[in-house]
């Protein structure tokens with residue numbers, strides 16, 4: 001059941017049946033030959049999923065929709081400042097082929113009208129000369145995720161009749177905006193307008209803009225992400241020429257139209273819509289393109305200024321080291337110390353988008369009593385520059401006041417990974433568990449805690465508490481004693497369960513594998529504790545892997561001996577009672593953690 005598909009299909013058919021009072025572009029003679037009934041629409045999401053209806057495989061020339069992509073190339077190669085010296089970014093309020101140049105400097109008003117677009121292409125020509133068009137073709141191909149080619153007939157037709165563009169180019173030359181010869185860059189411009197695309201390809205090009213310059217299908221980078229806002233903002237303010245104001249007011253999406261019949265609209269971070277219908281209105285915009293985008297934007301509430309951010313939900317939970325612990329099972333002495341001193345170690349688990357508003361919100365909730373702050377960003381999906389600046393400043397503030405800040409689970413956030421961490425005030429850890437373990441050890445070390453390192457005899461094993469010397473002796477007769485080497489697998493997930501292990505010395509790690517095939521730690525336990533005990537109750541297969549983290553020695557007991565040996569009946573009761581106590585204590589800890597979510 002795909003409701004998006006259903007709604008788009010209904011809209012498509014509604015338009016298909018409508019009269020269209022537009023006209024084919026005829027100032028380029030070849031364009032007046034296309035079938036006026038051609039009509040297709042594609043919506044592409046930022047994960048590359050496409051909804052397509054109608055004539056989505058028919059090729060048409062990209063025309064002015066090439067302009068934002070070529071402008072992106074120019075600012076990436078020259079830098080924004082240099083390009084601004086040649087092309088302004090003010091909406092002209094005039095038609096696409098208007099001669100809207102600043103009277104004193106001759107600078108075109110913006111890169112979406114022909115004058116600005118010819119200038120952008122000529123800037124590329126200044127660098128790449130005869131290779132210019134090939135570079136444009138290649139770059140637009142990266143946006144589209146497939147190699148593109150030119151429509152020779154349309155190119156020849158425009159080249160032969162493009163007197164107005166020629167006049168604009170010579171005027172630009174007169175003002176020294178174009179600083180080279182005129183015909184060759186103009187030729188590259190005519191060619192870029194004659195690049196063939198179909199509706200699907202064009203939509204992917206838009207989705208690449210929507211996903212920060214990375215093509216969602218190929219993963220290839222078409223434009224550095226820092227230039228995307230510049231490209232999208234000229235599309236938003238100038239992309240629909242003298243209709244731009246009304247367009248952004250009503251539809252609210254950065255967009256670009258072309259006289260070939262395309263309208264491409266982009267919702268940053270979410271999707272792109274391409275419509276192909278070659279009948280144009282008086283302003284040179286596709287009639288169906290404009291109206292259909294308007295309807296889709298209304299129906300799905302896509303207006304850019306209707307922000308969907310769930311700002312309030314940035315703080316998933318907030319707790320202290322009294323409630324949350326690493327997976328390392330510690331002894332009673334250590335637990336008491338952590339209970340006593342864990343209160344000023346605060347953990348904030350953040351989620352969603354990290355931007356100004358969400359950071360401002362959670363930072364307001366950091367208490368003055370907090371001496372150590374862990375920020376887990378595992379469930380954050382984005383981090384922008386503004387948020388990064390705030391986090392770096394927070395780290396500096398913590399460092400200057402002798403406090404500690406740690407950030408964990410940050411690897412998926414590109415901006416974090418590329419940060420030079422030597423110069424930040426915070427520590428970083430790959431996982432929350434690593435950070436908790438580090439802080440626990442710091443607290444324990446500074447409070448005189450010394451872990452017991454000697455082997456733990458049977459009488460001191462947690463599950464064998466309360467056994468009489470005679471019972472211990474009887475039990476011992478049935479136990480195996482085994483040594484495992486560091487890293488050796490002791491229990492394999494899925495294997496059948498027959499034994500319980502009493503850890504005499506060393507440390508083991510209990511791990512499961514996530515859906516993404518990553519190992520995650522359930523617990524780390526040391527001497528005096530048992531593992532493999534759960535199946536004693538339910539006789540299920542092993543639910544996790546157990547691996548020796550150091551060299552390990554343990555006593556091993558077959559479950560069945562508790563039933564087989566009559567003299568061990570009381571032992572069985574005592575073990576089960578101890579196991580019950582251990583499980584209820586684990587359940588209490590789990591409940592405390594669950595309660596922190598509510």
Ligand code: DON
Nearest residue numbers: 063064096193257258259284
């Ligand atoms: O420069 C021209 O006239 C064409 N090659 C492109 C114009 C265009 O697509 C205007 N858009 N609506």
